Amino acid sequence: MTSLSQIENKWRKRWEEAKIFEADPDESKTKCMVTFPFSYMNGPLHVGHGFTATRVDVYARYKRMQGYNVLFPWAWHWTGETIAGASERVKAGDEILIRAFREVDGVSEEHLKKFVDPVYMAKYYTDDSRESVKRLGYSVDWRREFHTTSLYPTFSKFVEWQCERLREKGYIIKGTYPVVWCPHDQSPTGDHDRQTGEGVIPEEYILMKYKMEDGTILPSGTFRPETIYGITNIWINPDSDYVKAKVNGETWIVSKTAAGKLAEQQKTVEILENFKGKEIIGKHFTSPLSTRKMLVLPGWFVSPDNATGVVYSVPAHAPFDFLALRDLQNNPELLKDFNIDPTEVQAIKPISLISVEGFGECPAVELVDQMGVKDQHDPKAEEATKTLYKKEFHGGKLKQICEKYAGKPVSRIKDILIDDFKEKGIADSMYDLPEPVVCRCMTPCQVKLLKEQWFIKYSDPTWKQKTKETLAQAKIYPDSARQWFLNIIDWLKEWPCARRSGLGTALPWSPGWIVETLTDSTVYMAFYTINKHLKQYKITGEQLPFEVFDYIFYGKGDIQKISETTKIPTNQLQEMRNEFLYWYPVDLRVSAKELLPNHLTFFLFQHTALFPDHLPKGVGVNGMLSVEGKKMSKSKGNFVTLKTALNEFGADATRCALLLGGEGMNDPDWRRETVGDIKTKLNGFVSLAQNILDKANQPDHGHLEQWLIGVLQERTKIVTENLEQLKTRTALENALFEIWNDFRWYIRRKGHFKSDTLKSALETWLKLLSPFAPHICEELWSKLGHTDFVSLAAWPVYDETKVNIQAEETENLTKNVMDDTSNILKATKMTPKKIYYYAAAPWKWKVYLTALKKSADGNIVVGALMKELMSNPDLKAVAGKVAKFAPTLVQEINRMPEDMKQKQLQVAELNETELLETSQEFFAREFNAKVFSFQEDSQDIVDPQSKAKFAKPYRPAIYIE
């Protein structure tokens, strides 16, 4: 007996030999290009990759069977710093990492030694993963395979072309950008590289330049620059270290730590003097917007590590400022050390500048009272600050005192105001971290302004708008992800698209920069269309100047000239152009939802910019696969590679288990035990099919055969509709379990396997199941005597004429009668000797159908119904009975769903009597009892307990003894 794994190997080999997944342009067929985002080769593919990729493959196989010319290409991502970093760590002897390679990925010592070379590592995992992809039976055209980075020169050229064209369109710009920076590593510290401070991002403080009498500037950091109109004083922490420094040519006083930060932010900083804060307390200064003299006061709450360590006070609108001021006014002795005249402090009054609904002159004062905040050390002070900030920002309007900004809402005027102030030279800005960040190397991080950084301008409003149009014309599976895309498109800002280190393609115009990983993975699907030729004709990277790509993708340029300069024959150029035009755009791209906010959205943006005539047609998003209920991770020990899964369960079981895990954006879960169960189930399917193959040889075309063929039509419809929506789980559930149940019922009713209708039904079943479990379907298909592949068989088409509602309703009735009978037996705990069934009398059917018809125009009312019934002379003859019977139907029918009514109306009067008679044998077999059936009002009725009168259409009466 052949084992499942032998079967899988056999068919994989046959597919490969027959090259059935190699797709070339064919004008007679509609094309369909499906893609899976290439995965990063710093480790083996795992079952999470398998989940998404299997969905792609199922769709590909389904479409192929529908007669589409399907292209499913594959590639590998090597770009970035992670592989290089891992390689470094192997070199450094990182035990944790090495153990993960050894134990989780199953890398042998011999290979592991060579992992000090990042390229070796990438190649190793690529080979390893390719094996898994093939074993899973994915219907990939391998002729188009490649990997990224400069190590694949033709692809590298493509990326250069992509960047160059983006830059021409003005979508790549140079700029400076604040990053969280580790001074030790001399590199940006991303979230995952942090010891503490995850999620912390640099915030921009506006520095308002207040002037002391000697011209020295006190740059005071704030998020609320409009409050400059309400300043009353400045706070300095008397005990902290401050410096006087030349900053960009001006003399500033800032905290000592702030001086260090400013130096990293594109400012020249030269320290002139060190001193404690108390030395400048008591001095006077002026606001650049007025001549009023104000005091520098002691504020112990001021942190020298936050922005400049210089804080200006707006007691009318900032609870902390009000509290600190009140403390000083109430405790004049605090001022003793500073040589300040207490009366001058007493005279300070809050200055109101924002009006906000629900508050009077000084919201901060009122709120502090309302909330009962005691002093500046009260934790409620922080809460009050936040509350007021929100209220004033969203609902506040500037008052008369704010001069030309008066009357404007705070939320709308803020950015304008900042620009104005900066332009006038009275404001500057700096970045700082709202919370401390410490790098993995234990070094505290700070903000650095990176200059000469290259960005993709995803912030561009026109580009955003066009990308939204791209999104609008694309199908999104599930459609609920659409809103998320829209939000991300709005939210996206400039994206740094080049890095200094790692593997990748050099930025063509700026040596020393390498194209970043999320940038070389946005439009590469276009490269699939031509890579077949590049390989076949051994075209090198040198032969691919930008003009070649311009010709292939845009049809631009003179083909003769290009051919001359590149030595690529014109026919080859022409072929590539045709191939691109044939396959593009991408019809479907699927990824897990974690990639939606970056990769998938970039994919839409860049196609919008570079391939506006070939916009993506479909994007699928699915959940994240967890393992045994937890997020998969190497360190948690629940990392399952595809190789492991394949070794244990084989391809078909792995595929089915993954798909049955979930669909939509729900997160499926991989449980070893469940996968095993599914493998068992598939074995069961094979033996059931084998049974049919062995026994189903007699022609038989009765009522039950019509029923089976009919329900298979419905299953076909459901599976097809769901696959169309990429609802792979529901589709598989129907293709496997529901159809199985149909077969079960049929075989049960027949009591044997002999009918050859089973064989033709099995044929349909195999087709519907083959996208999911292609190997076993292929095997059984051949056992049915086919010499072709089920993978290429024509997908079943729903045929309405084969649907037999009469047969369906009959079988439904049979099931109902059975259920009712068992229910009675269960309740009475009796063992039946004789069972009597009584079909409803013809006049009841008339009443029932009349009521049903009437309910088509809305709910029926008893009175109206009766009236109509009595107009029928037949019914009028039994008026008494009708009057009793009809009302019992009203509620039942009113609640019936529309499609059920429709079906029953279509069937009209079901011949229950005949059905019960022909099924007597079946019921007798099922219940192991003698079965009799009668019509309610027949002459020879045997009805010992007078049960017959309870009969209703679709609900025969029952008596059991």
Added chain:
RNA sequence: GCGGGGGUCGCCGAGCCAGGUCAAAGGCGCAGGCUUCAGGAGCCUGUCCCGUAGGGGUUCGUGGGUUCGAAUCCCACCCCCCGCACCA
């Protein structure tokens, strides 16, 4: 905090948008039975509680509301997952 997706009878999950076919599909697991027995598999029954006649009771994160009627609609709250940027 913001944005997206969720919370259903042991487990996985359908149903919810368009309220009554809903004690709520299907699968798995479990229990009993039948077949078979080389192993596996197949088939049937049961699986919230009660019930000697096809019935009744209590359920769909929590608390309210709308309705003749709510798993489904509205409001509030709680919990889980994903993303929040120089990182693949």
